[in-house]
Amino acid sequence: MFDKYFEDFQxxxxxxxxxxxxxxxxxxMFSALSGDWFPLHTNIEYAKExxxxxxxxxxMLVLSITTGLVHFEPGVVVAFYGMDKVRFTNPTFIGxxxxxxxxVIDLKSKGSNQGVVTVLQEVKKQTGEIVAVFEMKLLVNQKTIE
Incomplete structure (x- = not known):
């Protein structure tokens, strides 16, 4: 998705x-990395109740995994610019x-060589249910003119 320059987005x-x-x-692994051992994620007996x-x-694990589902082309993508309106609408289970x-829901030029691309992202599971929704913003280069 993010393998094209700002002016190529519509x-x-x-x-x-x-x-x-x-x-x-x-x-x-996410619990160990983040320190978040909340029992809803890590305790089978607690979760059953x-x-x-x-x-x-x-x-946050679901959001983190989504970054690996998006192609970010070096030299095109400058930086992650932010995330807005994050909502978790259904649970994501093991399996x-x-x-x-x-x-693409918004395009904002940031001068002559960069722009911000805003994408409405929906995370869906195999059932078609949306489990998370958010607006992701990326700072993207414009094509260089030689």
């Missing part, structure tokens, strides 16, 4: 990523396969 451009299955190892009846992936759909 409002309404859409794309879909490949899928990625969430594993128990993902949850354990919740409305979800099983462990769920951390919301769910998630993918992203994206739609």
């Amino acid at each position: 409002l309404g451009d859409v794309w879909e990523s490949k899928g990625r299955t969430i594993t128990e190892a993902d949850i354990v 919740t409305q979800y009846k099983q462990r769920i992936a951390h919301g 769910d396969t998630i993918h992203l759909t994206g739609k």
